[in-house]
Amino acid sequence: MASSPSFPLLLFLSPLILLTVHPLHTPPLSPDNPHFRSPPPSCGPGQSWAVRLHARLDDEGHDLDELAHLVAEDAGLENRGQIGQLAGHYLLCQGADEGQRGTGAGKALAAHRYVAWHSQELILSRSKRSVAFNDPKYPKQWHLHNELRAGMDINVTGVWERNITGAGVTVVVVDDGVQHTLADIQPNYSPEGSYDLNSNDPDPMPHPDARSDNHHGTRCAGEIAAVSNNSFCAVGVAYGSKVAGIRVLDGPLTDSMEAVAFNKHYQVNDVYSCSWGPDDDGRTVDGPHPLGKAALQHGVIAGRRGFGSIFVVASGNGGQYNDNCNYDGYANSIYTVTIGAVDENGRMPFYAEECASMLAVTFSSGGRSLRSIVTSDWSLQEGTGCTDAHTGTSAAAPLAAGMIALMLQVRPCLTWRDVQHIIAYTATQYTDARADWETNGAGFHHSHQHGFGLLNAWRLVNAAKVWDSVPFLVSYQSPVLREERQILAYPANLVLSWNVTAADLKQSGMKTLEHVSMTMTMAHPRRGTVEIVLLCPSGMSSLIGARRALDPDASGYMDWTFSTVRCWGERAEGQYTLQITDHREPSLSLGTLNHWKLTLYGSSMSFQEVKERQRLVVEAMGGQYLNSNFSLPCPPGLDIAPEKVNPLTSNSLKSLLLLGCFALFWSLYYTLEVALAHLDLRELWRGRRGRAQDGFQAVRLEEGPEMELQLQQQQRVADTVAKAPLITADSAT
């Protein structure tokens, strides 16, 4: 990707070096310190100076208070006394009419021998401290600022106060349309990023329908970018960003439509917010089909000038059916940011799905007595342009997309993997009875219910500000391991393992992990009773294959890929173990594990570098980098032509998509993927013969050298897939 492999360490260390010389670093005086914010009695805005005096007494034996007095006199300021409990720190004020002398005071302080450090109060943080919007529903948007339950919000107001609102970033809502004529959408609407794939025109305006439910995309768009302070409805997380719409869910969705949607205007659209997925009935195993997969991959390689499109997907609403997002190929893809939902108490709502590949959670609706999400709504049919009833993991994913827009404003060159890393480094753990928090070998906490934790806009943006791109992606693939072994009934376990040695990793240079995935083929009379646990070398366990009581399918799994993020940052080398057991009904026969394969994704980042980044992120949380005009350099990005494909001619589309995919993939990834065994290739080809009826694209894809595509699951369903928006049924709430 854009992260050049060779500029890492120096750049990476530069913030640390800067830190040591940067005056704002002095922790007690960071402008976020409450004492600094409200020093008693305060001066007028922009008229106060904070100073720290040299700790020692001077030769004449003055004490600190006397020194402060002298300093104030010399600088023409008035000493207002010590700041809070901070010995040696004083607040000095200048008169309101002395604006001219402000610069003089700064110079005097800078030159003064008693002064160790000084800073003029930031006008921005003072005058905009309390964001007071006149939008009538803003006070009800608890997910932005929760006064009832402290901490149960996305902590975004401090980011806004620093004028970080998503400016320059475009988020596209891939859904059933966006009503862009609303007062809360229109000023932020991006027609350049929009398209209507259901009607094949550039305008994604939703169409009224019999059930009056094509309001979904508009609601998601409002959560992201509803205009602030316009006396109308609500406020979006990134109200300074642009929002586009791709209308694709209002009608039958095909693989090629999905592929077009994922790359549509991908030099305009930075973040793709997808609040939908395969059926959440607790028995479906499905994901992107070959073209959709190729488009996701192409998007992270070529989108955003090569920094990679950010695909945000919802974890799914099948909680009450025991569904698990590892059976959802969008949610367990390495290319997507998978977001789950928690209610305003931080609890997992009844509808929310869990899985080992979930990155993080953010807020949405909960039980009947809990508040839902207040956002824009369409004004067609019964809509009023505003709603307080947006629900489901559908409502969570757009909040995450909005937060990512804030991150991209402060650091536009973050790659798609940087965004995932920053989420892992900053999401917060909290106490919840249902969460099975575990800390992995690299110190990251994760729970199957909450991912790495709650997204926090303040933490995300501060980390983004100091984040230097991670080294490029590398992968390792084991050979296909033929087993043909019976899956034992619980409490017995089929235990399989594979050792990844230093020599195995030498070629790719992989040191630490990101995603770990396992692709398997299994025959079983009722696959929902099988449970699969993956152990990483550290001993960290992931429930990658959860039991699903409602899944009676008798065809087992055919090359299904499970994945986990729970080993993030750990050392890649060592023994990986699978534990498979069957909580079967005694009447049924035993299943058989035919073959499996391990794939590791990671980078050449060393374990020590992971630890250093963790330290840097902790250090950045004070806000000192955001407040100063600190900035890391950004590489320029690739010059990639906007997609020239006419979605109507699907053949030319496919060729182009794949060609582009191959070219870039070869240049960037080839060396990393060489470990793929040829045996493996033949294996998969044999396995997929006879699926010609499955569609034109299959043959083409398989002939290509494209590596990832070989991981594709066999799709038994037709090209037209039912895609349900992830909203919870009102009857169920």
Ligand SMILES: *[C@@H]1O[C@H](CO)[C@@H](O)[C@H](O)[C@H]1NC(C)=O
């Ligand atoms: C919102 O607009 C009002 C005027 O209607 C203005 O006084 C206020 O400062 C604005 N608030 C923000 C946060 O911009």
Ligand SMILES: *[C@@H]1O[C@H](CO)[C@@H](O)[C@H](O)[C@H]1NC(C)=O
């Ligand atoms: C929330 O943001 C504020 C800055 O606005 C910061 O001081 C505070 O530490 C953040 N809280 C959490 C829990 O991150």
Ligand SMILES: *[C@@H]1O[C@H](CO)[C@@H](O)[C@H](O)[C@H]1NC(C)=O
């Ligand atoms: C806030 O940011 C916007 C967009 O970057 C800019 O146009 C505006 O001048 C900024 N406002 C302040 C008060 O800095």
Ligand SMILES: *[C@@H]1O[C@H](CO)[C@@H](O)[C@H](O)[C@H]1NC(C)=O
């Ligand atoms: C894998 O490594 C473990 C210890 O790390 C060792 O006990 C085991 O024998 C190894 N297995 C193989 C197949 O090399």
Ligand SMILES: *[C@@H]1O[C@H](CO)[C@@H](O)[C@H](O)[C@H]1NC(C)=O
């Ligand atoms: C911020 O930038 C301005 C000019 O762009 C520069 O004069 C000033 O020294 C910088 N401040 C800090 C704290 O780096």
Ligand SMILES: [Ca+2]
């Ligand atoms: Ca249209």
Ligand SMILES: [Ca+2]
């Ligand atoms: Ca508004």
Ligand SMILES: [Ca+2]
């Ligand atoms: Ca699901």
